[in-house]
Amino acid sequence: MEVARYASYPKNPFPMCPLEPKESWDLFCQKAFGEKDCPTKFQTSAKVIVENCKGLPLILSVVAGTLSSKRTLDEWNQVAQGVSSLVNVDDYQHCSRVLALSYNYLPSHLKACFLYFGVFTKASEISVKKLIRLWIAEGLFELRGRLRDLEEVADSLLHDLIDKSLVMVSKRSLDGKIKTCKIHDLLHDLCLIESESENLLYVSNSKTVVPQDHRWVSVHSDRGFISPFGTYNKTRSVHLPYGILEFNILKLGLDHFKLLRVLNVARVKLISFPSELSNLVALRYFSMMVYGRIEYLPIYKLLNLQTFIFLLDSRYSITVQLPNGIWKMSQLRHLHCRSIYFLSSPPNKYRVLENLRSVSGLNPSCCTKEIFQGIKKVKQLGISNLPCSNKQNKHSSKK
Structure with missing residues (x-):
């Protein structure tokens, strides 16, 4: 980029100009109707909309996409009136408000x-x-x-x-x-504004106290967060997309989130699977990249779990062992580890994992007729190339 600026000085190497009127019209019609022609009854409204989108491809595309499912003149006139009313505002505000207008028409x-x-x-x-x-x-x-x-x-x-x-x-x-x-x-900004206004999403960019009244919590920081309150009855998901290797996950106070459905952690340092996580019985989605040696996953209480992703750092060639109670987890749809070992075949008193659709990392020693009968609805199966641990029966008596 710097080389391009230097070579083209004093001109801008990448001039970004609004679309010409004909280009704007063609783009709008293509997005709204799938062709470059506009039905006669919509032309007046369409011209007002295109003119007020100021040649900006994103705005033209989003508004046209909204109108692509609208087939009454009243709906088109309503959108045209909304777009044309956004005057005397700067370009950013204009874009944001037009996008918000399109968002409001979504079901x-x-x-x-x-x-x-x-x-x-x-x-x-x-x-x-x-x-x-x-x-x-x-x-x-x-x-x-x-x-x-x-x-x-x-x-x-x-x-x-x-x-x-x-x-x-x-x-x-x-x-x-x-x-x-x-x-x-710009659409990401709209997501944050609208979700915050409805107390849906709380985003943190630094170590901070998490409020109790938001449904989704996403921490865009490597410092984690603080949960000082006794319970978080409204919070349903926690996302930590950045690694927190130096942070003890137990200090996050996840045991306060009794009704948590989603726990999505990019990378964390653990020496054993925390009992606090095993007690999050409402969990439906669990994903974690772990730096540490963990061989046993006591997840048998998580009967509502649909997706379980537990990936050890590539430096640890360990086969993780699943409890006998795994066969009770009838809601499970996706099971992914680097190497998985089932401690038992499915007992006769349990049904097969009838909702299980994908498994990755199945240890070769588990490729038996009994195991395959228990996961017979699987559509995608990945076999691990890691050998099974000598301690594979260490937890065989556990649930």
Whole structure:
């Protein structure tokens, strides 16, 4: 970038100019109708909207995406009136208010899914699998109509947000499926403003006291947070996307969050699996990268768990052992470790893990007929290349 500026001095090497009127019109129509022509009945409203978007591609795309599902003239006139009323404000305020106007037209379940992007740091590239599993764990939508898979419904909602230009596709797999996505910085700002106004999301950029009245807590700092209150009855998720290697996770006071559904920790130093975590019985999503030697995971109390991701640092070639009670966890859908060892085959009195869809890190010694019968609904299976520990039966008597 610096070389480009020097070489092109005194000109700007990357001049960013608004779109020309025809370019603005073509972009708007393409996003709203899938073609460059606008139906006659909408042309007057469309011209007012395009003119007031000031040639800004993001605004044009988002407003057009909102109107793509509106087919009555009254709805179009209402949006046109809202956009044209935003006068005598600076460019940033104009953009922010137009985006907020588009957000207000979203149905309630899409609003919640969109605002959830605020728990991630700005400009971050987000795994679609992770995002969908988090949405499901948070209960941000309901299954309606014919019986469908939760992941299918969530994927459909994500595509709705993409079609409305509120979410951008970052990477696709070879078969065309979306692997990662992200949102524009201005839309991320909107997420923070709207979610804070509704007491949904609390974001901390430094070590601070977490309030009790927010549903989602995201700590964008490597210093953790302080939870001084006795209980956090409204908090449903805690996200620590930055590593806190030097911080003792027990000091976070997670035992105060009795109704926690989501615990998403990037990296933490542990010497054993904390009992406080085992007692978070409402957990649906648990993800943690651990720096330490942990061989046994007493998670048998977490009967509501849907996603369990427990990754040891690559310097530790350890097979983690799952308790016998794992076979009671009928809600479990995704199980991922570097190397997993089941301490027992499924007892006859328990049903198979009928909702389990993906397993990674299964130890080769667990590739038996009995184990496979217990996880027979799995669609994706990864086998670990790590040998099983000599202490594999150490916890065999535990739940």
